[in-house]
Amino acid sequence: MTPTERAIRALPKHLQRYVVSQDYAAYTPRDQAVWRHILRRLTVHLKDKAHPSYLKGLDATGIGLERIPSLDEMNEKLHSLGWSAVAVRGFIPPSVFTELQALGVLAIAADIRAYQHVDYTPAPDIIHESAGHAPILADARYAEYLKRCGVAGFKAIASVEDQAVFEAIRNLSVVKEDPTATPEDVAVAGARLRAASQSRRYVSENTKASRLYWWTAEYGLVGALGEPKIYGAGLLSSIGEAVHCLTSAVKKVPLSLVCAETEYDITTMQPQLFVARDFDHLFEVLEEFEATTAWKRGGDFGLEEALRARTVNHLVLAEGLELSGKVAELAAGRPLSAILCTALVRLDGPILISREGQALRRPWSGPALVAFGKADLPPSGAFEVELLSGLCLSGFKVGDHEVINLRAHLHGQPLDVPSWALLFVSESLPSVAGGPADPGAWDHWFGEQNAFAEGDAEAQARARKADALTAELGALYTEVRALRESDAGPGHRLPAILATLERFPEDWLLRAEVAELTEHSHA
Numbered sequence: 001m002t003p004t005e006r007a008i009r010a011l012p013k014h015l016q017r018y019v020v021s022q023d024y025a026a027y028t029p030r031d032q033a034v035w036r037h038i039l040r041r042l043t044v045h046l047k048d049k050a051h052p053s054y055l056k057g058l059d060a061t062g063i064g065l066e067r068i069p070s071l072d073e074m075n076e077k078l079h080s081l082g083w084s085a086v087a088v089r090g091f092i093p094p095s096v097f098t099e100l101q102a103l104g105v106l107a108i109a110a111d112i113r114a115y116q117h118v119d120y121t122p123a124p125d126i127i128h129e130s131a132g133h134a135p136i137l138a139d140a141r142y143a144e145y146l147k148r149c150g151v152a153g154f155k156a157i158a159s160v161e162d163q164a165v166f167e168a169i170r171n172l173s174v175v176k177e178d179p180t181a182t183p184e185d186v187a188v189a190g191a192r193l194r195a196a197s198q199s200r201r202y203v204s205e206n207t208k209a210s211r212l213y214w215w216t217a218e219y220g221l222v223g224a225l226g227e228p229k230i231y232g233a234g235l236l237s238s239i240g241e242a243v244h245c246l247t248s249a250v251k252k253v254p255l256s257l258v259c260a261e262t263e264y265d266i267t268t269m270q271p272q273l274f275v276a277r278d279f280d281h282l283f284e285v286l287e288e289f290e291a292t293t294a295w296k297r298g299g300d301f302g303l304e305e306a307l308r309a310r311t312v313n314h315l316v317l318a319e320g321l322e323l324s325g326k327v328a329e330l331a332a333g334r335p336l337s338a339i340l341c342t343a344l345v346r347l348d349g350p351i352l353i354s355r356e357g358q359a360l361r362r363p364w365s366g367p368a369l370v371a372f373g374k375a376d377l378p379p380s381g382a383f384e385v386e387l388l389s390g391l392c393l394s395g396f397k398v399g400d401h402e403v404i405n406l407r408a409h410l411h412g413q414p415l416d417v418p419s420w421a422l423l424f425v426s427e428s429l430p431s432v433a434g435g436p437a438d439p440g441a442w443d444h445w446f447g448e449q450n451a452f453a454e455g456d457a458e459a460q461a462r463a464r465k466a467d468a469l470t471a472e473l474g475a476l477y478t479e480v481r482a483l484r485e486s487d488a489g490p491g492h493r494l495p496a497i498l499a500t501l502e503r504f505p506e507d508w509l510l511r512a513e514v515a516e517l518t519e520h521s522h523a
Helices: 003-009 029-046 054-060 073-083 094-102 126-132 142-156 162-177 182-200 205-220 239-243 258-259 279-289 299-309 439-446 454-466 471-485 492-503 506-523
Strands: 082-089 105-109 221-224 227-230 251-254 272-274 311-315 322-335 339-357 368-372 381-384 393-399 402-410 423-428 433-436
Touching: 003 073, 003 082, 029 272, 029 471, 029 506, 073 105, 094 142, 094 205, 105 126, 126 433, 142 272, 142 279, 142 433, 162 182, 205 258, 205 272, 205 279, 258 279, 258 402, 272 279, 299 311, 299 322, 299 339, 299 402, 299 433, 311 339, 322 368, 322 423, 339 402, 339 439, 368 492, 393 423, 402 506, 471 492, 471 506, 492 506
Parallel strands: 082 105, 221 272, 251 272, 368 423
Antiparallel strands: 221 227, 311 322, 311 433, 322 339, 339 368, 381 393, 393 402, 402 423
């Protein structure tokens, strides 16, 4: 079993279906030249501008300058750092990305950017994901932050509109990397993203978590405000951004929780960046952010956040049970504590019951109710209870939380409740967190109906990029690479190659490769 196969096998099953083969043989000779061109330029530029972990981290994580790294080589090195890497296609769902990160797994986009986009690409690619994210993992403190940031993102509550934004971003990246896309195609994709962003009713926790991640792990600077170093993967993997970010054209501000409220545009270079004092500063801001979330606050705040999100989330009850479903309705009563005035909450099914992230049984298809307060329900049979919140409940318990003929009154007024449901009573609500408590069990029961597919557009864009390299041009790239690696040197072939390149006036990259060989041969 290869190192990468071991890494994949260690993943929970619900994450394995997002993994693809790297298919190293599919990289074209021009793809290899793109990697070499960018990495050589980046390492020269970044040697005194990046965080000290960067250059030593390249070798420590199995990344060389001359060719695209294989994930097996990376995994051999990453294992000693407590990390691993798997290949994915482009943008994957945020919940999958953050869960992988929380587990110490880098999601490496298997594709590489087109040669027309060497300075900057909005699409995830192997340059960004490997040469950008991996090297700084050599710093143990930063590696710990990245995992913690993954946990916070995974626990943050996402809204239904966040999914529309994700799909629009994914579509825009595919269109921009498609060499056959017209300006009109790009304009429509951009308009779709703007429309999706404008559809948001409010800024969700998930959006704030993604902004925090963007302004630190992707576009972060560290050190003195007047002379910072680069550590963000988006800056480390983009020639254009790496040069631009340290100029006076980019405003530098001290890192604070303001970054979670600051929007960003993935299609352009950033006009402002946040500077962390050191990597400990990242934890300070992350902990500030966590303290604002429903995951940490629970109570009424958590319920209201889940209600307006209209997505599947999970409630953690005082006794440790976890209920996954959609919060659909709240009824307020007399305050039970400083953070809990809700007397009754209804969750729409399906409902998954779990404890410590492990499902206890198959999902319940109907609704569930949680009454807050202290009351003892019988194992089975008729019951009637009154809670301090002013809520009165009566019905017949069938067993194991299932009740029928349910009736409810709050302050003497009848409440409209389902007559057949699951009923739970909890003295408090410590946490409300994003997504199901047991993602694997949820995926087992509902994953197929919500399956994430790569999509024809991504496959077509990749095929078109490969087709854009003719057999003749591909052979020239291969020959130039062989000449560069040959002990005998380029010899007499360079003039003939340059003459042939006259038929390919748009291919500047191979000309740059030949120019470099020519310069070395004359040295």
